[in-house]
Amino acid sequence: MDWEAIRLSLRLATLTTLALLALGLPLAYWLAFTRRRWKFLVEAVVALPLVLPPTVLGFYLLVAMGSRSPVGRAYEALTGHTLAFSFEGLLAASILYSLPFTVQPFAAAFAAVDRGLLEASWCLGESRARTFLRVVAPLSWAGILTGMVLSFAHTLGEFGVVLMVGGNLPGRTRTVSIAVYDQVQAMDYGAAGRTALLLLGVSFLVLAFTYGLRRAQRKPWTLI
Amino acid sequence: MKRLRSALTVLLGLALGLTLQAATPRTVSVAAAADLQFALVDLQAAFTKVHPDIDLALTYGSSGNFYAQIVNGAPFDLFLSADETYPQKLMDAGLADRASAFRYSRGRLVLWVPAASPIPLERLGLKALLDPAAKKVAIANPRHAPYGRAAEAALAKLGLLDAVRPRLVYGENIAQTAQFVQTGAADIGILALSLVKASAMSGLGRRFELPLDAYPPLEQGGVVLTRTRDRAAAWAFRDFLRGPEGVAILKRYGFLVDGR
Structure with missing residues (x-):
C-alpha cells in the first residue's frame, strides 16, 4: 500500500473541502435566494465540471498554470516554483473540479428552507448574516454536510485532471487514484488490488453516509 | 448546529495535522522512460547503498509526455528518455544541461x-x-x-x-x-x-x-534539467548510471550499453 499517496490524497481532499466550504456557502446562498435573471448562467458554469471531460479541464488548467502563461509566471516569480505539477496547483484544480459537488447540495438545502422563517427573522431585526447563522444553516445542516462529504470523496477519486495537471510526482502530486494506475502498469496487481479495495470501501461508506443523512433529514427533530 | 460546528472543528484539526509535513532529505526527481520501471528498482536499491542521504522520487511514463511536462515547468531533476531526440530538444530550449547529456543504453x-x-x-x-x-x-x-x-x-x-x-x-x-x-x-x-x-x-x-x-537504433539518452534544485545530487545519480555498478544492472535487463 502506498501510504505516501494515501496521506497526500487525504490532505488534498481535506483542504479542498475546507476551501469549498468557504467558497461554496456564499455562492450557494446567492444561487438559492437571488432573483437575477441571469442566475441560470452562473448555475451552468458551476455545473460545468460535471459534464466536461477531465481532459478538457486538465488541458485548460495546464495551459493556465504552466510557465508560459501570465498566471503561471507570476506564481513562479512569487514562490520560485511552477503552479502546475505542484500540490498547490492540484489543490486549485480540485477546488474547481469538485465545485458542483459542494455548491449544488448547499443550494438545494438553502432553497428548501421555509422563506417565511427567514422573513420572520428579518422582521425581528436580525441581520442577514445572523439569520443565515441562526436560521438557514441549522435547518440545512444535512445538505451542508452532504456537500462537504461529496466534495471530499470526489477529490479522493479524481484521476484525469490530477494526472494532467499534477504529473504523478511521488510525495507531491501522486494521489491514491494515480498510485493504483501506477501499480497496475508496474504489474504489481497485489498492491493495486489492496489500494483499489480501500478506495471501494471508502467510497461505499461515504455514499452510505450521504444517503443515511438524506433519510435523517426527513425527520430532523430526531437528530438536532 | 452543534454537530456542524464540531464536524468543522475536527476537519480543521485534521487539515492542520496533514499540512505539517516532515522535513524532506535531498531528493532527486527522476522522469524515467517506462522501459526502465523494473531496472530502476534495482538501480535505486544499489544507489541508495552508496548515497544513503539522497532519495530518488521516480515517475514513469512515455518520453514524449515527459518532454511536454518539462516544457510546461514540471519540477524534475533528471530525465531518462527512451530516445535522444527529446533530451536534444530540451537542451536546444535551454531546459537541460548540455554538459550532463549522456547515453545510457540502446533499447x-x-x-x-x-x-x-x-x-x-x-x-x-x-x-x-x-x-x-x-x-x-x-x-x-x-x-x-x-x-x-x-x-x-x-x-x-x-x-x-x-x-x-x-x-x-x-x-x-x-x-x-x-x-x-x-x-x-x-x-x-x-x-x-x-x-x-x-x-x-x-x-x-x-x-x-x-x-x-x-528499426532505427533506439539510442537512449539522459540529461540533468536546468531547473534542478540539487544539481550535485542529480549528477550523483547520473554518474552512478554510467559507473560499473549501474551499467551492470542495465545489462542484466537487456539494455545494450555502448562500448562497455
Missing part, C-alpha cells in the same frame, strides 16, 4: 506472447504478427512513445504495417503496452526487452527478439 524490441498463447512465436518469428490468433497487437503510442515509434518503423520496414494496422492497440507508454499483453487483453505485443526480462514477466511468456537492423 531493444521484442515480440512477446503470454505462455498459454496458441501463437507459435518460436516457429513463426516475425510472421507471428500475421497469425490469426493475433487479433489484437499492442504497441506503444507512436505519437509520444519512442518504443511505439520504433515498433511502427519496424512494421513498416518489414512490410507488415498495412496488414497489422487494423489490429493495433496503443498503450499510453511501453509499460502499459506490456501490461496489455501480460493480462491477455492483447494477444501479442511489440515490447521493450528490459520489461519482459524482469521477474514480473519473464516466466509468464515467450519472446522473439526483433533483429537490430529492423
Whole structure:
C-alpha cells in the first residue's frame, strides 16, 4: 500500500473541502435566494465540471498554470516554483473540479428552507448574516454536510485532471487514484488490488453516509 | 448546529495535522522512460547503498509526455528518455544541461506472447504478427512513445504495417503496452526487452527478439534539467548510471550499453 499517496490524497481532499466550504456557502446562498435573471448562467458554469471531460479541464488548467502563461509566471516569480505539477496547483484544480459537488447540495438545502422563517427573522431585526447563522444553516445542516462529504470523496477519486495537471510526482502530486494506475502498469496487481479495495470501501461508506443523512433529514427533530 | 460546528472543528484539526509535513532529505526527481520501471528498482536499491542521504522520487511514463511536462515547468531533476531526440530538444530550449547529456543504453524490441498463447512465436518469428490468433497487437503510442515509434518503423520496414494496422492497440507508454499483453487483453505485443526480462514477466511468456537492423537504433539518452534544485545530487545519480555498478544492472535487463 502506498501510504505516501494515501496521506497526500487525504490532505488534498481535506483542504479542498475546507476551501469549498468557504467558497461554496456564499455562492450557494446567492444561487438559492437571488432573483437575477441571469442566475441560470452562473448555475451552468458551476455545473460545468460535471459534464466536461477531465481532459478538457486538465488541458485548460495546464495551459493556465504552466510557465508560459501570465498566471503561471507570476506564481513562479512569487514562490520560485511552477503552479502546475505542484500540490498547490492540484489543490486549485480540485477546488474547481469538485465545485458542483459542494455548491449544488448547499443550494438545494438553502432553497428548501421555509422563506417565511427567514422573513420572520428579518422582521425581528436580525441581520442577514445572523439569520443565515441562526436560521438557514441549522435547518440545512444535512445538505451542508452532504456537500462537504461529496466534495471530499470526489477529490479522493479524481484521476484525469490530477494526472494532467499534477504529473504523478511521488510525495507531491501522486494521489491514491494515480498510485493504483501506477501499480497496475508496474504489474504489481497485489498492491493495486489492496489500494483499489480501500478506495471501494471508502467510497461505499461515504455514499452510505450521504444517503443515511438524506433519510435523517426527513425527520430532523430526531437528530438536532 | 452543534454537530456542524464540531464536524468543522475536527476537519480543521485534521487539515492542520496533514499540512505539517516532515522535513524532506535531498531528493532527486527522476522522469524515467517506462522501459526502465523494473531496472530502476534495482538501480535505486544499489544507489541508495552508496548515497544513503539522497532519495530518488521516480515517475514513469512515455518520453514524449515527459518532454511536454518539462516544457510546461514540471519540477524534475533528471530525465531518462527512451530516445535522444527529446533530451536534444530540451537542451536546444535551454531546459537541460548540455554538459550532463549522456547515453545510457540502446533499447531493444521484442515480440512477446503470454505462455498459454496458441501463437507459435518460436516457429513463426516475425510472421507471428500475421497469425490469426493475433487479433489484437499492442504497441506503444507512436505519437509520444519512442518504443511505439520504433515498433511502427519496424512494421513498416518489414512490410507488415498495412496488414497489422487494423489490429493495433496503443498503450499510453511501453509499460502499459506490456501490461496489455501480460493480462491477455492483447494477444501479442511489440515490447521493450528490459520489461519482459524482469521477474514480473519473464516466466509468464515467450519472446522473439526483433533483429537490430529492423528499426532505427533506439539510442537512449539522459540529461540533468536546468531547473534542478540539487544539481550535485542529480549528477550523483547520473554518474552512478554510467559507473560499473549501474551499467551492470542495465545489462542484466537487456539494455545494450555502448562500448562497455
